[in-house]
Amino acid sequence: MFKQYIGWKFVLVSMAVVIIVATIWFVSSLSRRIQEEETKKVATWVEANRELLQAPADANLNLAVEIVTTNTTIPLILTNEAGDIIDSRNLDSVQIARDPGYLPGQLDNFKKKHPPFIMEIDARHNIYNYIYYGDSLILKQVRYYPYIQLLVVMLFIGVTLFALSSTNRATQNLVWVGLAKETAHQLGTPLSSMEAWLEILKDNPDNAAMVTELGKDVDRLKLITDRFSKIGSVPNLEEKNVVEQISHMAAYIRKRAPQRVQIGVHTMERDIPAMISPPLFDWVVENLLKNALDAMEGKGTIDIYIANHPAEVTVDVTDTGKGIPKPYYEKVFKPGFSTKKRGWGLGLSLAKRIIEEYHKGRLYVRSSEVGKGTTFRIVLRK
The missing domain is CATH 3.30.450 (Beta-Lactamase)
Known part of the structure; x- marks a missing residue:
């Protein structure tokens, strides 16, 4: 499209x-x-x-x-x-x-x-x-006619492009919301069944270790379902400590990252409050970290810099991966655009939508150099 x-x-x-x-x-x-x-x-x-x-x-x-x-x-x-x-x-x-x-x-x-x-x-x-x-x-009148016609044609093109853009955006919104709601609905039934089986497994003390790990996976699936269910609805923003929120997600990704990848969180303050929707904000951070991991191909560093400003909070996610050519700075956020062989190219598009439409902030490529790495910046308004 x-x-x-x-x-x-x-x-x-x-x-x-x-x-x-x-x-x-x-x-x-x-x-x-x-x-x-x-x-x-x-x-x-x-x-x-x-x-x-x-x-x-x-x-x-x-x-x-x-x-x-x-x-x-x-x-x-x-x-x-x-x-x-x-x-x-x-x-x-x-x-x-x-x-x-x-x-x-x-x-x-x-x-x-x-x-x-x-x-x-x-x-x-x-x-x-x-x-x-x-x-x-x-x-x-004959001499001025081309300029009048030029104005009319430009106005016509502007209105047409605006209509096409609005239609395209509305169609995307319907696709996003429909896909998200249907995914959340489809995950609900097997999740209920898994929770029931988990309760049965708890009756046997020998299954303690297995129950603990399965419980983590079930909680993870419930979190994913909750995220999808919030797409298309007005999120409930809460005042949360952004440092704690990001550190928790960094720890989660760190356990699942290759051993040769180092993930660090850097900040001058340990308590930086901002109005966020925790499940959706975690989704954005997770997407950025996973994209960074994909770009580094198994080795390198990911540094997250959190800064507190009078009117906003900035979060920079910097990796030492392949980098993004400058013409692609905006394209990476377009639905369907992906430089990877696998995937739908929806992660960054969803992340940008969550930050800009739900949190009224900004998400953009702050800087990038091919072969050296990329920095994505999140701006959250206070």
């Missing part, structure tokens, strides 16, 4: 890039053609005005008059040789009346955009007028 989600993201982004590039190219070409047409219209308008000024009294000027009067879209400003504004067309009349600086400001903009057309008024006395023009409203 995760790979499929990534694939969909790539397809969506690729489609968006193609649409944006194609649109920008098309609109740029279209706006260039519109601008060329508008320049021709202004040239025709100037020529029609020149004909009206210079034509004999008996000339037929109907066409020239129609050309001059039909320009209602392209803004124009007429100036004399000294640069004084004589007249204007297709500009905001309200702004002209209200703001004395409006027309000079528009004239400066027109001068920057297009060279003026020169209209001869009196050749003998060298009197000329200058016609400056700007872009029509349609041309402006």
Whole structure:
């Protein structure tokens, strides 16, 4: 599902890039053609005005008059040789009346955009007028269209990715909760039976040693069942001594670790309280320690550093194993991701979920170097 989600993201982004590039190219070409047409219209308008000024009294000027009067879209400003504004067309009349600086400001903009057309008024006395023009409203809308479309496409992609992410997360939650509840349910029946057989074995004094070991295994299975049953429900957080909690789990793993692996707990204080769910927190520590053991392949050291800060408690689990490449820092917490040949790749994902969703803390790879080891950090809020 995760790979499929990534694939969909790539397809969506690729489609968006193609649409944006194609649109920008098309609109740029279209706006260039519109601008060329508008320049021709202004040239025709100037020529029609020149004909009206210079034509004999008996000339037929109907066409020239129609050309001059039909320009209602392209803004124009007429100036004399000294640069004084004589007249204007297709500009905001309200702004002209209200703001004395409006027309000079528009004239400066027109001068920057297009060279003026020169209209001869009196050749003998060298009197000329200058016609400056700007872009029509349609041309402006066409130019801004790609940016509006880009915003809409980005918004669409954002909403779609958020919806996909929410759906993916909701599906994962359902899978986690369903798997955990079903596991706890399935373990319940054989556990009850084992407890009953254990009571029968206790009746025979010769079974004392066996009963003790079997009792430990039954208690362990009950703890695992309790952990699974808490997934999906709001855990009951209690104020516990984190040092004692972690030391107990380290001792449990130490007995089951290879002899060439050393596990140490380091802290400046022996009593560091924090709000935790003991069964779930133990599960997180156990997962981190087991991952460290797998990474070291039978030899090395695991050091747990517990520090007390004013607003939080930090727990660093450092091993001398294979290390994690930097691109995998976030991927190791994704469901299904695993560098081991065996396993479902759920341990670290569950650990992160327990710390961040249930304890409102953080779990992340603090540092790692390939061939030297990794440090995972747990942050618990006080």
